[in-house]
Amino acid sequence: MSNITKEFPGVKALDNVCLYAEEGRVLGLIGINGAGKSTLMNVLGGVYKPDGGTIELDGKEMIFHSPSDAYNAGIAFIHQEPQYFLSLTVAENIFISDLYMKNKVFTDKKKMMEEAEKYLSIIASNIRPDQLLENVAIGQRQVIEIVRALTAGANVIIFDEPTSSLGRQEKENLFKTINKLKAEGKIIIYISHYLDEIMEICDDYIVLRDGKLVNQGLISETDKSGLSNMIIGQKLEHLKKKSIDTRDRETVLTVEDIHYGNLLHGVGFELKKGEVLGIWGLMGSGRTEMIRAMLGLDRVPGGKAYINENGNKLPIKKNELLRKVGYITEGRHFDGLFLSKPVWKNVTSANLDAYTSKIFHMLNIKKEYEDTKKYIDLLQIKVPNAGVKMATLSGGNQQKAVFAKWICKGADIFILDEPTRGVDVGAKLGIHKIIRELASQGKSVILITSEADEMVDLADRVLILRGGKIISEQTGADINQKNLMMIALQGVSAS
Amino acid sequence: MSSETIRSSGGLLLSLREDNNKRINAMVGVVAVIVLIILALTVPNFFRMQNIVNVLESVSSVGFYSLGLTIVLVSGGIDLSVPGVIMAAACLGGSYMVHGGNWFVAFLMMLGLGILFGLINGLAVAKGKMIPFIVTLSTLVLSRGIAEYLSAAQTIYGLPDEFLALDTKIGIVPIGVIVFIAVAILLMVLLTRTRLGRTFFLVGENIETARVSGIKTDMVLFLSYLISGFLAGIGAVFLTARLGSATATMVGDTVTNNTIASCIIGGASLRGGQGNIVGSVLGLIFITIVDNCFNLLGIGYYVGMVFKGLIVALVIYIDVLRSKG
Numbered sequence: 106m107s108n109i110t111k112e113f114p115g116v117k118a119l120d121n122v123c124l125y126a127e128e129g130r131v132l133g134l135i136g137i138n139g140a141g142k143s144t145l146m147n148v149l150g151g152v153y154k155p156d157g158g159t160i161e162l163d164g165k166e167m168i169f170h171s172p173s174d175a176y177n178a179g180i181a182f183i184h185q186e187p188q189y190f191l192s193l194t195v196a197e198n199i200f201i202s203d204l205y206m207k208n209k210v211f212t213d214k215k216k217m218m219e220e221a222e223k224y225l226s227i228i229a230s231n232i233r234p235d236q237l238l239e240n241v242a243i244g245q246r247q248v249i250e251i252v253r254a255l256t257a258g259a260n261v262i263i264f265d266e267p268t269s270s271l272g273r274q275e276k277e278n279l280f281k282t283i284n285k286l287k288a289e290g291k292i293i294i295y296i297s298h299y300l301d302e303i304m305e306i307c308d309d310y311i312v313l314r315d316g317k318l319v320n321q322g323l324i325s326e327t328d329k330s331g332l333s334n335m336i337i338g339q340k341l342e343h344l345k346k347k348s349i350d351t352r353d354r355e356t357v358l359t360v361e362d363i364h365y366g367n368l369l370h371g372v373g374f375e376l377k378k379g380e381v382l383g384i385w386g387l388m389g390s391g392r393t394e395m396i397r398a399m400l401g402l403d404r405v406p407g408g409k410a411y412i413n414e415n416g417n418k419l420p421i422k423k424n425e426l427l428r429k430v431g432y433i434t435e436g437r438h439f440d441g442l443f444l445s446k447p448v449w450k451n452v453t454s455a456n457l458d459a460y461t462s463k464i465f466h467m468l469n470i471k472k473e474y475e476d477t478k479k480y481i482d483l484l485q486i487k488v489p490n491a492g493v494k495m496a497t498l499s500g501g502n503q504q505k506a507v508f509a510k511w512i513c514k515g516a517d518i519f520i521l522d523e524p525t526r527g528v529d530v531g532a533k534l535g536i537h538k539i540i541r542e543l544a545s546q547g548k549s550v551i552l553i554t555s556e557a558d559e560m561v562d563l564a565d566r567v568l569i570l571r572g573g574k575i576i577s578e579q580t581g582a583d584i585n586q587k588n589l590m591m592i593a594l595q596g597v598s599a600s
Numbered sequence: 601m602s603s604e605t606i607r608s609s610g611g612l613l614l615s616l617r618e619d620n621n622k623r624i625n626a627m628v629g630v631v632a633v634i635v636l637i638i639l640a641l642t643v644p645n646f647f648r649m650q651n652i653v654n655v656l657e658s659v660s661s662v663g664f665y666s667l668g669l670t671i672v673l674v675s676g677g678i679d680l681s682v683p684g685v686i687m688a689a690a691c692l693g694g695s696y697m698v699h700g701g702n703w704f705v706a707f708l709m710m711l712g713l714g715i716l717f718g719l720i721n722g723l724a725v726a727k728g729k730m731i732p733f734i735v736t737l738s739t740l741v742l743s744r745g746i747a748e749y750l751s752a753a754q755t756i757y758g759l760p761d762e763f764l765a766l767d768t769k770i771g772i773v774p775i776g777v778i779v780f781i782a783v784a785i786l787l788m789v790l791l792t793r794t795r796l797g798r799t800f801f802l803v804g805e806n807i808e809t810a811r812v813s814g815i816k817t818d819m820v821l822f823l824s825y826l827i828s829g830f831l832a833g834i835g836a837v838f839l840t841a842r843l844g845s846a847t848a849t850m851v852g853d854t855v856t857n858n859t860i861a862s863c864i865i866g867g868a869s870l871r872g873g874q875g876n877i878v879g880s881v882l883g884l885i886f887i888t889i890v891d892n893c894f895n896l897l898g899i900g901y902y903v904g905m906v907f908k909g910l911i912v913a914l915v916i917y918i919d920v921l922r923s924k925g
């Protein structure tokens with residue numbers, strides 16, 4: 106790709122970017138949120154037409170008018186925010202663009218299931234091809250995109266943050282697969298904010314910032330901190346781990362006896378004032394479901410909740426609890442954002458009461474807009490202005506907007522399910538600082554994350570979910586990577 | 601669904617769709633103006649005062665439907681029951697009055713029946729989690745049945761003068777038109793400036809996000825149907841007063857199509873989260889003028905219906921284009 110330029114209203118997303126990828130190598134594409142990574146890949150994938158520049162594949166100049174042009178040229182694209190058909194099966198979703206046909210009219214269901222099974226088992230064997238997509242955990246749905254790309258037999262495969270939703274095992278499987286594809290001489294482009302992954306899987310890297318290529322080189326000639334310096338343009342400070350013993354503090358929320366299908370068998374916990382309580386477990390251990398059941402978001406009977414008010418333990422209805430907490434959900438497109446509404450309407454959407462007048466319930470739109478600007482500055486959300494549509498923000502910036510929405514609401518209890526998914530290294534540190542700050546202000550935070558680093562850095566206390574029960578509680582120095590992994594995988598602690 | 605749609609990501613698709621929507625909306629506006637100019641130049645008597653008043657009147661009597669429907673569409677639903685509810689309310693009030701009932705009590709009964717149907721639709725959709733299309737189709741049949749029963753399939757006429765006075769004109773503008781304009785302005789403020797209005801949009805766009813954001817989604821859905829039902833009651837009052845009678849056929853078969861089409865022309869979408877009152881009213885005026893020109897040109901009822909059917913199909917296609925981007 107040479108001299109690619111792409112402009113959106115108010116943003117120059119790509120400015121004369123040249124990218125050269127070789128067969129049999131993995132190219133890491135890195136940069137801060139809004140740098141232009143996804144846009145560049147969308148140009149290669151035929152989703153956007155560039156304003157300038159050319160694409161060459163095997164020495165031939167290509168012009169893609171649509172994603173199917175790119176697809177037919179052998180380019181497969183695993184999107185950051187894929188779209189699915191919830192009421193179709195996993196297999197149908199995988200083969201949606203070329204269904205196996207028995208004849209002109211009927212699809213060959215059996216063949217489809219077999220093929221899907223074959224590829225699914227490579228990455229995530231717990232997903233069955235005949236399962237309806239709506240029954241696949243939101244976090245795992247990206248596997249379908251990956252499998253779709255594998256079955257297409259493409260020569261160029263683009264991964265846009267593929268692991269942000271994968272568990273440990275799936276991630277290892279994916280890396281094995283990538284190495285195999287590499288050995289077969291495919292071109293692989295890999296976008297991620299996890300520098301460990303970039304170090305592990307990539308051969309070359311290029312760094313984008315503000316739509317410009319600012320750096321490139323061989324992975325073997327740099328290290329993690331080198332990469333992060335190039336990404337944010339300065340040295341990244343490290344947040345010192347500082348976990349506090351909160352076990353004797355006042356309890357603000359008690360949850361008991363949550364059941365969720367055959368996933369959770371009577372879990373419960375106490376949340377203390379001013380603590381970060383981590384919920385740790387493997388992907389699919391029911392972390393998210395525990396929260397959803399507690400808040401009454403799914404039609405499951407599960408559990409009772411009590412809230413502490415002036416020293417009294419009072420039962421609270423689930424929908425009241427839902428309105429009391431700040432809840433960052435794991436799927437920003439599913440239940441986090443209003444994509445076709447402007448940024449400011451998103452940021453204030455959980456806190457409308459604060460902008461509503463007593464008489465006639467009129468909204469103070471000017472104040473909504475002004476406040477949103479404050480949060481945009483605080484979280485450094487990259488937008489031309491607060492009035493642009495949420496859908497035009499880059500993935501990481503959308504995530505920051507979800508965070509802004511809940512900071513704007515303010516609450517005594519925050520529930521954060523993968524709060525930094527897709528956020529760049531610098532911004533992640535910023536969010537970590539805010540989470541710490543919330544706790545030190547006396548707010549209580551429930552933190553769910555798949556990243557051991559994040560858990561170790563932030564949590565004061567960690568509950569570990571395994572086999573539908575909370576099997577262990579860890580505090581202080583016991584909250585470390587090795588221990589967390591051991592207990593989640595085997596049920597016993599490392600020491 | 602084409603393979604492109606699948607392979608491009610959700611967020612992207614939406615953003616493209618939004619850019620595209622502006623273009624499509626602008627195009628719809630331009631085409632509408634061109635059609636109107638052509639009609640104005642070719643149709644005799646287009647500019648006669650009486651003709652304009654005719655257009656205004658028919659806009660206002662069934663126009664309350666398009667106001668209510670805008671709210672329901674914005675919050676992600678649909679209300680097909682309104683024509684039936686208008687007729688049931690009209691026949692209820694009408695038969696009460698011809699049996700000697702007080703006109704004001706009849707007036708309240710008509711509003712009340714509208715509200716009752718809004719309540720039923722709202723409860724079924726919000727609490728019963730039933731599909732709006734099916735719910736309101738059922739209440740359409742139900743309310744039509746009530747209208748037939750109350751009127752015994754006859755025309756109810758001989759309404760008291762006090763009631764018919766609701767059709768008085770102030771200057772050349774009937775009271776119904778004035779009320780329509782007032783209600784339209786109120787709803788416009790409601791939709792764009794108030795908390796409830798905002799929640800209609802948010803619930804219509806993404807009910808999951810709205811729920812997690814602490815919005816009482818059931819209440820919001822319920823209120824949208826309640827408003828629509830109430831407006832059906834008001835529509836019944838002014839339509840009955842203007843016609844001077846009530847029957848179980850007083851709202852034509854094409855009203856539903858026309859109204860849905862007018863809202864979509866005005867920017868609403870069958871997928872929810874979009875729409876505005878001004879657009880819907882302009883859309884309605886447009887559709888009514890086209891309708892009126894069919895009459896002026898002497899195109900027969902059935903041929904006119906074929907044309908209107910085509911227009912609606914075209915409009916729905918515009919909505920599909922909007923969603924595809």
Ligand SMILES: Nc1ncnc2c1ncn2[C@@H]1O[C@H](COP(=O)(O)OP(=O)(O)OP(=O)(O)O)[C@@H](O)[C@H]1O
Binds near residue numbers: 142615
């Ligand atoms: N459809 C669009 N309309 C307007 N602006 C857009 C659109 N798509 C992207 N942008 C803007 O282009 C810039 C680059 O976005 P892009 O999605 O490529 O970032 P990214 O590097 O992938 O970031 P992230 O790490 O957050 O995913 C951002 O400022 C974004 O707001």
Ligand SMILES: [Mg+2]
Binds near residue numbers: 500
């Ligand atoms: Mg991106």
